[in-house]
Amino acid sequence: MRVALFIPCYVDAFFPEVGIATLELLERFGLDVTYPLDQTCCGQPMANSGCHADAAGAEKLFVKNFAGFDYIVGPSGSCVHHVRDHFIAIPQTPDVTAVRGRTFELVEFLHDIVKVKAFPWASFPHKVGLHNGCSTLRALREASTTEIVEPRFSKPMDLLSTVKHIEFVVPQRPDECCGFGGTFSVYEEPVSAKMGQDKVSDHARAGAEYIVSADMSCLMHQKGCAERLGLPVKFIHIAQILNGAHE
Amino acid sequence: MKRIDHAEGSSTFIKAKDHIDFHDKRLWDLRKKRDRESEAMPEWEELRSLASAIKEHTLTHLADYLEEFERNATKNGATVHWARDAAEHNAIVHTILESKSARTLVKSKSMLTDECDMRRFLEQRGIKVIETDLGERIQQLDDEPPSHIVLPAVHKLRTDVARVFADTLGTDPANHDVHYLAESQRMTTRPDFLTADAGMTGANFAVAETGSVVVCTNEGNADLSVHLPKLYIASIGIEKMLPRIEHLGVFIRMLSRSALGSPITQLTSHFRAPRPGTEMHIVLVDNGRAERLGMEDFWYSLKCIRCGACMNTCPVYRRSGGLSYGATYSGPIGVIIDPTFNLRKYSALPFASTLNGSCTSVCPVKINIHEQIYKWREVIALRNQLPMAKREAMRMAGKVLASPRLYRAAAGAAGTGVEHLPRFMMYSRLNAWGKQREVPKAPPATFRQWYLANRPKKGKGPR
Numbered sequence: 001m002r003v004a005l006f007i008p009c010y011v012d013a014f015f016p017e018v019g020i021a022t023l024e025l026l027e028r029f030g031l032d033v034t035y036p037l038d039q040t041c042c043g044q045p046m047a048n049s050g051c052h053a054d055a056a057g058a059e060k061l062f063v064k065n066f067a068g069f070d071y072i073v074g075p076s077g078s079c080v081h082h083v084r085d086h087f088i089a090i091p092q093t094p095d096v097t098a099v100r101g102r103t104f105e106l107v108e109f110l111h112d113i114v115k116v117k118a119f120p121w122a123s124f125p126h127k128v129g130l131h132n133g134c135s136t137l138r139a140l141r142e143a144s145t146t147e148i149v150e151p152r153f154s155k156p157m158d159l160l161s162t163v164k165h166i167e168f169v170v171p172q173r174p175d176e177c178c179g180f181g182g183t184f185s186v187y188e189e190p191v192s193a194k195m196g197q198d199k200v201s202d203h204a205r206a207g208a209e210y211i212v213s214a215d216m217s218c219l220m221h222q223k224g225c226a227e228r229l230g231l232p233v234k235f236i237h238i239a240q241i242l243n244g245a246h247e
Numbered sequence: 248m249k250r251i252d253h254a255e256g257s258s259t260f261i262k263a264k265d266h267i268d269f270h271d272k273r274l275w276d277l278r279k280k281r282d283r284e285s286e287a288m289p290e291w292e293e294l295r296s297l298a299s300a301i302k303e304h305t306l307t308h309l310a311d312y313l314e315e316f317e318r319n320a321t322k323n324g325a326t327v328h329w330a331r332d333a334a335e336h337n338a339i340v341h342t343i344l345e346s347k348s349a350r351t352l353v354k355s356k357s358m359l360t361d362e363c364d365m366r367r368f369l370e371q372r373g374i375k376v377i378e379t380d381l382g383e384r385i386q387q388l389d390d391e392p393p394s395h396i397v398l399p400a401v402h403k404l405r406t407d408v409a410r411v412f413a414d415t416l417g418t419d420p421a422n423h424d425v426h427y428l429a430e431s432q433r434m435t436t437r438p439d440f441l442t443a444d445a446g447m448t449g450a451n452f453a454v455a456e457t458g459s460v461v462v463c464t465n466e467g468n469a470d471l472s473v474h475l476p477k478l479y480i481a482s483i484g485i486e487k488m489l490p491r492i493e494h495l496g497v498f499i500r501m502l503s504r505s506a507l508g509s510p511i512t513q514l515t516s517h518f519r520a521p522r523p524g525t526e527m528h529i530v531l532v533d534n535g536r537a538e539r540l541g542m543e544d545f546w547y548s549l550k551c552i553r554c555g556a557c558m559n560t561c562p563v564y565r566r567s568g569g570l571s572y573g574a575t576y577s578g579p580i581g582v583i584i585d586p587t588f589n590l591r592k593y594s595a596l597p598f599a600s601t602l603n604g605s606c607t608s609v610c611p612v613k614i615n616i617h618e619q620i621y622k623w624r625e626v627i628a629l630r631n632q633l634p635m636a637k638r639e640a641m642r643m644a645g646k647v648l649a650s651p652r653l654y655r656a657a658a659g660a661a662g663t664g665v666e667h668l669p670r671f672m673m674y675s676r677l678n679a680w681g682k683q684r685e686v687p688k689a690p691p692a693t694f695r696q697w698y699l700a701n702r703p704k705k706g707k708g709p710r
Binding site for chain 2: 195
């Protein structure tokens with residue numbers, strides 16, 4: 001199984017430790033993982049702003065980098081959602097449709113494809129609150145939501161609950177958007193910041209030492225809010241916990 | 248026409264801390280009550296699919312059902328009028344009122360008459376219009392449009408209402424007891440019901456099979472508006488049609504549960520025919536709906552039953568207030584309807600969303616709201632309605648991110664902090680990120696640099 005590692009631009013630039021944890025975690029399961037060196041971004045920031053023509057270059061490059069792999073795995077729900085559901089700026093060649101169909105977010109890849117049942121090396125003796133990014137939740141459907149009447153399920157929780165000594169706390173509004181929203185975070189700064197403050201305060205009130213998520217962009221925003229508010233909450237990507245991080 | 252600046256409007260709202268926290272909590276509580284009601288019904292998702300299918304069927308056969316409704320309403324003794332747009336609607340209503348020399352009109356809440364700006368039109372022609380829904384009355388007295396389609400004054404605290412009533416009804420400004428305020432309003436409105444020349448309602452549903460108008464309320468004001476005066480006018484958007492009375496149950500079961508988390512409204516009134524000696528007029532209004540029905544990506548918005556569930560669940564709406572949208576319809580449903588009225592004026596609204604999709608999940612008629620928001624952004628960009636700075640930022644970002652070389656220069660550049668933020672995040676509103684948030688610190692090396700150092704033999708693609 002040849003797996004390509006898709007590291008979104010902001011993870012590459014700001015959170016290399018998340019990329020490293022993702023790579024090491026995949027390698028622990030004996031997968032042949034390659035990081036195509038010419039990757040940049042999936043095109044989401046432009047497309048979400050309505051500028052599909054400006055996203056076409058990034059999308060074309062993405063397909064060039066990732067065509068031919070069995071799976072493309074990235075630690076970011078919204079980027080995977082963009083590739084899978086919104087790669088519409090470029091002609092739908094066989095390579096494009098193959099890449100779209102083979103791109104997975106890390107949690108769903110581990111849960112559904114590799115079917116991982118345990119992370120024997122992982123121990124995290126802390127109280128954590130789980131944050132599911134909205135794309136992960138409502139587009140990739142990695143967990144049930146409180147809005148839909150359906151049997152409850154959660155792929156990230158299935159994985160995290162196998163980690164030793166981990167404790168979970170549940171905020172009052174578990175599915176509420178944290179207000180990152182890509183360019184929304186700067187073009188709608190007042191609402192974005194208020195949403196972020198409310199989100200981290202909700203987790204802090206529930207007693208979370210850490211907020212964990214498969215979406216580092218949400219965490220980047222929440223971390224910025226928590227630090228400014230002086231809240232003692234810490235932030236960690238799910239890949240880091242599953243890879244055995246202790247702090 | 249000037250573009251509505253939602254971010255600016257929300258910033259004003261957010262500064263009033265008491266207001267925003269109350270607003271957010273009040274609406275979130277409704278969302279939670281809605282969850283409890285829907286979870287108590289195992290068939291909830293089935294009902295949503297059914298409601299969506301009934302609406303889609305009706306909308307795709309709308310002309311037939313409208314004509315059937317007209318035939319049956321006429322048979323019942325009502326007079327049916329057709330209005331192409333807001334101006335025609337207002338003129339028709341005015342003509343009906345003039346024909347009976349009516350000088351006062353009591354009305355229950357109707358978003359359609361707000362959409363048509365009817366109150367101002369009639370008042371300019373010497374007709375006194377009295378809103379009788381408590382929330383709508385507060386907004387009328389304060390000379391503000393409604394901020395929510397179900398709860399028109401939800402952005403106000405009781406102290407605000409006390410101020411408005413003190414200024415306009417002469418109540419005690421220091422007394423903001425809700426019972427006192429509601430009773431004061433009631434005492435001033437009751438005489439109007441008894442003396443009004445005409446009454447008016449909107450409609451939640453119009454049933455083609457029976458020619459009847461269905462109005463769902465909690466205050467009883469619609470029934471008083473209809474039953475006391477000798478003239479009754481119902482203004483109805485053409486999308487309110489339902490084929491058969493048997494379809495109504497699907498919607499009645501979901502309307503109030505979605506809106507307020509209550510099983511049903513206090514009153515579900517079927518107005519079918521004029522009482523002896525009175526007249527009943529029905530104005531069927533298009534005002535852009537037929538055009539919207541022809542829009543391939545956006546016609547689904549016509550399924551809306553105006554329950555407001557999307558507004559209650561919307562984290563952006565709850566934290567910006569309905570008035571910040573500068574339009575008759577606010578929140579998620581407003582964001583996808585408003586641009587059909589005026590693309591330029593409302594071109595910023597589809598960006599007042601994180602695309603989180605909660606609105607779509609709660610919508611009882613399964614409107615794909617967040618997907619339409621996404622689509623509107625594309626339309627707005629294609630029609631050159633993006634602000635120049637944003638347009639330029641996206642063009643630059645697109646160039647950089649299409650080129651591994653330019654991207655590496657930007658991502659791996661020396662320096663710390665803000666220089667590292669991708670350009671598209673930094674370009675427009677000067678360092679908006681850092682106003683209330685810390686900027687992420689740049690690591691010593693990018694992931695790619697780490698990878699080259701630690702996996703030296705890797706890095707080639709499969710081809």
